Amino acid sequence: MKWQSIFSIIGFMVVLCGFMMLFPAGLDYFLGHIKSAKIFAVTAALTVAAGSVLLLSTEKQEGVLKTKEMFVTTTLVWLFYIFFCALPYFFSFYDLGFARSIFESVSGLTTTGATIFRNLDSLSEGVLLWRSLTHWMGGLGILVVAILILPTLRTGGMQLFNIEVSGESNRDAPTMFQNVLSILVYFCLFTILATVCLKLAGMTLFDAVNHAMSVVATGGFSTHDASIAYFNSPLIEWVLSLFMFWGGLPLMFSVYLFFGSIDPIRKNDQIKLYFFSFIGFVFFMGALRWAAVSFNNDSLENILRTTVFSVASILTSTGFTLDNYQLWGSWAMAFFMVLMLPGGCTGSTCGGIKMFRLSVLFKIIHSKLKSTARPHGVFVPRYGNKAIEEDVVFGVLTYIGLYFLCLFIGTLVLSLFQLDFVSSFSGALSALSNIGPALGDYIGPDKTFGALPSGALYVLSFLMLLGRLEFVAILILILPFFWKKNI
Secondary structure, three states: OOHHHHHHHHHHHHHHHHHHOHHHHHHHHHOOOHHHHHHHHHHHHHHHHHHHHHHHOOOOOOOOOOHHHHHHHHHHHHHHHHHHHHHHHHOOOOOOHHHHHHHHHHHHHOOOOOOOOOOHHHOOHHHHHHHHHHHHHHHHHHHHHHHHHHHHHOOOOHHHHHHHHOOOOOOOOOOHHHHHHHHHHHHHHHHHHHHHHHHHHOOOHHHHHHHHHHHHOOOOOOOOOOHHHHOOOHHHHHHHHHHHHHHOOOHHHHHHHHOOOOHHHHOOHHHHHHHHHHHHHHHHHHHHHHHOHHHOOOOHHHHHHHHHHHHHHHHOOOOOOOOOHHHHOHHHHHHHHHHOOOOOOEOEOOOOOOHHHHHHHHHHHHHHHHHHHOOOOOOOOEEOOEEOOHHHHHHHHHHHHHHHHHHHHHHHHHHOOOOOHHHHHHHHHHHHOOOOOOOOOOOOOOOOOOOOOHHHHHHHHHHHHHHHOOOHHHHHHHOHHHHOOOO
16 A cells, blocks of 8 residues: 555645635635634644645655555545544634534535535625635545546446546547546636626625535535525526536536537437436426416416426535425425435536436346347347446446445434434435435425534534445445455
């Protein structure tokens, strides 16, 4: 194990995290929130110092990191970031305690968007900016992990996705260096574009910047307790719906568009499934709302707008709230629980099972049904123009199996903290899919997670990280076999 290289990488990343804290520190100082500015300045100094010690006391060893070392590095970077990003909350004068500080940090970095803060409008601008920055930093990290690391680790069937976005099928596809650069450039440009559009739609510059960082990372942190309902603006809602939908698409296919290549998009199975799923969910929910007696007085535009917004928010795991959809009827709770499962496309910042895996699963099922009907026939499931190999099948089935296993265990554990079934199940589901708002009396879309006991917050924090790191990447670290020297 190249521990020197591993901790050298971690040290460099921690130093970057410390420098990011200077932005909220400077903002609070400029606006006269001196105490909050000092807290951010001190935590920035501590973070940079800790990262510098790791960086300067280690040196990068020769050779490329092996798969085993990449598992360890990826997980440790996230754990270090969670701890140091929680420091400004822990040392703040809001008296959050360690469990709530860690929860807010994990929620931000995994772009889940669940919060423990009850009165966002009373927080300093620096704290609000820091929450949005954790979304933005986490979104970048998610894209790097999803596009560059997980396919290499061959977890959850991602080796097929690696072929999908590589130059094996397209000579004009970007190189690995171009991919890394494209992620950063695209993320920055997407944030600027979202900021400009939201500002023109009616938000203040501060609100526009914060919500832009949240929506491009498909996060969900807002600057107001009422979330998007605070603005009471149909235009803002349509703009955010568009950006949420676009955020559910694979980043690399936006890059392909930039390079002028349309074929990888036109032939991509998960994009087709994502598009038709979105249309289907909107049509189904809109029809149910239109048929409901309580909504007969609503205009068609209002029903369509709020339906599109709600579907985009949950399907892409962004988690912005516009209305308490628990009041729409009992059918809405079941509908939104189902909507929490699929998520957006692989290669985006969305959570959930992902359209890529669902597309592969549907093709496997279709092939199995055909072979059952015609036992002597040979039916090979294909994704695009590629035959789905056996290790990809096992990867996808393993991921989906782990997802539901962790969901059931998480529900059981949360119920031990005296939560009702709906709150326990939807809380575990929301955390695993990195969505944010849940359902029930304790953690519904109009409530926060601040009332939960510390133990429940630790469980939810672990589930958020587990879902974000694709289960295998973190669960494998607890196996004794993994740490044997001969593997």
